Amino acid sequence: MKGGGVEVLRKVLRILPLVQGNQGIRVSELARQSGIPEEEIMTDLPALVNLCGVPPYSPMDLVDLEIEGDRVKIRFADQFKRPVRLTLREAIALDMALAGWEERGEGPFGRAVSSLRKKVRDAVAPEVADEVSRAGARIGAPADVGQPGRIVSLMKEAVGRQVAVRMEYFSRNSGRLSEREVHPYGIYEQGGHWFLVGLEPVSGLVKTFRADRVRMATLTARDYEIPLDFDVGRYRREGPVEPEGEALEVKVRFDPESARFAREEFPASEWEEHPDGSVVATVKTNRTFWLVSELLPWGGHVSIRSPDSFRVELADQAGAALALYGDKGYQANSG
Amino acid sequence: MTVIPREERLLNLLSALLASSGPLSFGAIRGHVAGYDDRASAEAMEKRFDRDKSALRKLGVPLEFVPEDGEGRSGYRVARERFFLEEIRISTEEGIVLAALQKGLAGDGGPMEESLGSALAKIGVDSPLCAALRESVAEQQLLDPRITASDREVGDELATFALAVAGLRPIRFRYYALGRDETGERVVHPYGMGYFKGRWYLVGLDRAKGEVRSFRVSRIRSEVEVLEEGDYRIPDDFSLRKHVGVPSWELRAGPAVTARIRFSPEVAWMLSENLRSGQTFVEEPGGGGVLTLTATDTEALVKWVARYGVHAELLEPAEVRERLTRHFREVCER
Numbered sequence: 139m140k141g142g143g144v145e146v147l148r149k150v151l152r153i154l155p156l157v158q159g160n161q162g163i164r165v166s167e168l169a170r171q172s173g174i175p176e177e178e179i180m181t182d183l184p185a186l187v188n189l190c191g192v193p194p195y196s197p198m199d200l201v202d203l204e205i206e207g208d209r210v211k212i213r214f215a216d217q218f219k220r221p222v223r224l225t226l227r228e229a230i231a232l233d234m235a236l237a238g239w240e241e242r243g244e245g246p247f248g249r250a251v252s253s254l255r256k257k258v259r260d261a262v263a264p265e266v267a268d269e270v271s272r273a274g275a276r277i278g279a280p281a282d283v284g285q286p287g288r289i290v291s292l293m294k295e296a297v298g299r300q301v302a303v304r305m306e307y308f309s310r311n312s313g314r315l316s317e318r319e320v321h322p323y324g325i326y327e328q329g330g331h332w333f334l335v336g337l338e339p340v341s342g343l344v345k346t347f348r349a350d351r352v353r354m355a356t357l358t359a360r361d362y363e364i365p366l367d368f369d370v371g372r373y374r375r376e377g378p379v380e381p382e383g384e385a386l387e388v389k390v391r392f393d394p395e396s397a398r399f400a401r402e403e404f405p406a407s408e409w410e411e412h413p414d415g416s417v418v419a420t421v422k423t424n425r426t427f428w429l430v431s432e433l434l435p436w437g438g439h440v441s442i443r444s445p446d447s448f449r450v451e452l453a454d455q456a457g458a459a460l461a462l463y464g465d466k467g468y469q470a471n472s473g
Numbered sequence: 474m475t476v477i478p479r480e481e482r483l484l485n486l487l488s489a490l491l492a493s494s495g496p497l498s499f500g501a502i503r504g505h506v507a508g509y510d511d512r513a514s515a516e517a518m519e520k521r522f523d524r525d526k527s528a529l530r531k532l533g534v535p536l537e538f539v540p541e542d543g544e545g546r547s548g549y550r551v552a553r554e555r556f557f558l559e560e561i562r563i564s565t566e567e568g569i570v571l572a573a574l575q576k577g578l579a580g581d582g583g584p585m586e587e588s589l590g591s592a593l594a595k596i597g598v599d600s601p602l603c604a605a606l607r608e609s610v611a612e613q614q615l616l617d618p619r620i621t622a623s624d625r626e627v628g629d630e631l632a633t634f635a636l637a638v639a640g641l642r643p644i645r646f647r648y649y650a651l652g653r654d655e656t657g658e659r660v661v662h663p664y665g666m667g668y669f670k671g672r673w674y675l676v677g678l679d680r681a682k683g684e685v686r687s688f689r690v691s692r693i694r695s696e697v698e699v700l701e702e703g704d705y706r707i708p709d710d711f712s713l714r715k716h717v718g719v720p721s722w723e724l725r726a727g728p729a730v731t732a733r734i735r736f737s738p739e740v741a742w743m744l745s746e747n748l749r750s751g752q753t754f755v756e757e758p759g760g761g762g763v764l765t766l767t768a769t770d771t772e773a774l775v776k777w778v779a780r781y782g783v784h785a786e787l788l789e790p791a792e793v794r795e796r797l798t799r800h801f802r803e804v805c806e807r
Contacts, residue, residue, distance in 0.1 A: 144528050146480035147487070151532075152591055159598050171594040173587050189477075190484040192492040193505045201488075217491035220557035221595040225533060230635045231588035232596070235574055237668070250566035254596075257561055261596060263533055264555050273639035276665035278713060308739060313784070315739040329671030353742050398654055435776035438803030449807075455782050456804035462786040463798040468805045 149174050150187060154218040162209045180205060192217075224258065226266040230273050232258050237278045289349045290332045292357065296322040300362055303336075305355035307347060310428040315353065320345075321362040324370030335373045337362070346373060385422045388429060389443035392417050396439035405432065418443060430455045482508025486525055487534065487551070496539040496548030563600040571597050585632050631690060633697040634675045638663045643680070643702050647695035648688055656694050661686075662705045667717030676716045678705075687716045720749065721773035722766075729767045730790050732774060737761050737784040763788065775800055 152172045157163055169176040184203050191200035191214065202213040224232070236255050255274060262270045296303045303322055308315045322336040323344065332349035392400040394415030401409065406419035423429055430452050433440055442449035457468030485507045490497055503509050503518055513521065526549075529536050535552040563571065575593050637644045644663060649656045663677040664685065673690040736744055738760030745754040745762055756762040768774045771793045778787050779800055787794050 144483070144532050147483050147528075147532055150480075150484060152594065155598055156594060171590075173590045173594075186478075186481060186484070189481055190488055190507070192485075192489050193507075195507060217488055220559075221598050222533065222556060223558050224592055224595060225588075226636065226639065227585075227588040227632065228592035228595070230639060231585050231632075232592040234585075234635060234666075234668075235589055236570070250564065250570050253564070254567050254570060257563075257567075257596065258592075261558055261561060263535075265535075269639040272641070273635060276638050276663075276707070276713070277635060278665070278667060308743070313739070313782075330669060350743070350747075398651060402651060431780050431782055434779045434782055434801075434804065437776075437779065437800040438807060440804075441807040453805045453807075456801045458783045459779070460798065460801040460805060462783065463794065463801070465798055465802065468802075 146186070149178075150183070151218065151222050153179070153183065154187070154212065154215055155221040157203070157210050157212045158215065158219045161211050165205065165208045165210060168210055179210070187212075187215075223263040224261045224270075225263065226269055229258055229262045229266070229270045230277070233270065233274050234277055237274075289352045289355055290325065292355050293322050293325050293332075293334050293349065296357055297324060297364075299357075300364060302339075302358045302360040302362060303355050304358055305347075306353040308351040308353065310351070310431060311425045313427045319358070319360075320347065321364075323364050323368050324373070325349075326370050326374045328374055333373070335370055385424050386426065386445065386448060388421045388423070388445065388448050390419045390421065390433065391441045391443055392419065392436070393439050396436060400436070404436075426451055434459070476511050476513075477508050483525055483528060487529060490536070490549060490551045491553070493550070495544065495546045496542055496550045498546075498548035501548065558595060558598070560599050561596060563597065568597075568600055571600075585635075588632070631673060633699060634663060634666055634673075634690065637697075637699055638666055638675075641704055641707070643700040643705065644697050645700060646693050646697045649692045649694050651692065659688070660700070661688070664707045664711050665713040665716075667713050669718040674717045676713060685711070685716065720777075722768035722770050722777060724773070725770040727769045729769050730771060730793070732766055732768050732771075732790065732793060733788040734764045734766075734778055735761060735786045735788055736764060736781070740781060740784045771796070 149172070153168065153174060156168055156171055165176050165179055168174075169179055172179075184205060187201050187203045189200070193199070198214055201215045203215075204211045204213075233255055236251050236258070259267065259270055259274060293303065300321075303320050304317065305320060306315060306317050318338060318340065320334070320336040320338055322334055324335050326333050326335070334347045334349060334352075335344065336347070337343070338345050390404075390406075392404070397411075397415060397417040400406075400417060400419065404419055406421050408420040410418040410420075412418065421429060426448060429448070433452060434456065442452060453468070460466075460468055486502070486509075489502065489506045499519070499522060502522065503515075509518060509522070526536055533556070535555040536549060537552060539547055539550055541547050571593055574589070575597075633644070636642075642663075643660060645658065645660045647656055648659045660680040661675070661677040662680065663675055665676045667674045667676060667687075675688045675690060676685065677688075678684070679686040735757075741754075741756070741760060741762045744764050745756065748754055748764075749766075752764060752766045754762050754764050774787075774793060775796050778785050778797060787797050
């Protein structure tokens, strides 16, 4: 197996209890749970483990690891039945992953996250227990104001029971609040926001909804089925679903003063750097209202290279906002 | 007898120690445990044993020497209760969280993700519930484990920060200050780490500046060096929440202004239902309302209000209202 003596032993100690606890486990599942590649499990593991055991090394003293087809079994390895306690790195990694969802009161997972964090601390090696406790107290995610625990809990329930949800939703595509019915297929969390992916029966389209834009939601009695091939991971990887229609390719110039800030904060798919220090960002979307709201904060630091239609739309929205301040000098659609 | 590979020898030694009902002397190991039964000299064998003990201890094996147990035996033993995990009972809801975390692993490497994966496997070992849940509803509830949030966040920096925070160890790194557009060396006493809107932040005392600062992990521009220096204490009044997740208009130190902003009915509810400490909201007929807040950075406030476009109007203070007017006018004129 790859790695030096200690690393190999660490891998073996990770794998053996997993097999002991699930005799006949598939190699692919074992690889996924242990993080050790399948080929190492298939070829290196038996070669190493089957030569080990306890004196006097009679057949029943030697570990017997057998891979039949794609299934793994083990005998005579009771001394490795239990997994090793969590290392400091493992405990901190798991605690960090849980830290963000621990909310006071009702959250999407109720008390489960808090109780899991406590179990993590109880599962570490004693010599690092104090460090893990200190880390737990010092590493966290201040709950976002507006973390919509109640809405996400309801969506979780809807996905679990496969019942339709009626909701009032603010769409950044249209800039309007409207009622709609959705069949939730899955939820995911990314970048501190919760997203629901589901079918909107009226349009027949699968859409993405951000939970903090749901004003109100209730479960209905209408049930549905989640398609077998639905993969919520795809939506997390590829981002929110764009509305139907051809995406617009918008090129936005950020002046030299704002360029470095834009590179860090503005959601563009491509960047071009220019000798004068400015950058041009390319965004492909047909959610133009959303793009307008992303650009308005930049004020005079941005200019739209193309298309003209979006330049006009941005100016129109800025002009409409300007009118709130008593300045009705901008004429809409003047270009 | 040929000398066997080190990993095989270590595994045999550990096996023998674990399988033994009492302490195992070196005499019982030499000549009996595979890997200690070749023709090496007594001195070489002892050195081999010393190296192997160190290796096992480095692995976290609580290997201890017992001068004499209740039956008069002396030798080495592994404190099983300190080494192995006791049975962990996982509830259904806890199992869903673990299964969803497991599914959320991107599998694209990174030391923290590897640690998370092995931690999940250990915690879930007693709960076949976790395996079953992966095939069911948990498949549709995908959580971002947060430590693999983005390409810049993954990596040794995050792991090193976390360990330094846990162990209260000063660290040194090069950091890109976005505002000043310059990179410089920092020595920091870490106080905590926070996650907010997809970014990890390290918070600690910047030794050169003598002030507590927040550092975005993605702006680290070097390897992080943990310093072998004395201990430090975290001040009793330190709060992570004062440094991570703070609204942009409250970040800068300085004189505060009170601002009032009117929001349209379409968006007012987002503000009124999620007030921060120090903010108030007064509803108006028609469903809109007015938010009152305190800001120390009016430029950041202008940007935040501008994002709402026609759905927000800053009412006061007058000078910030004038700045917003100029802000929108500049957009119209571009």
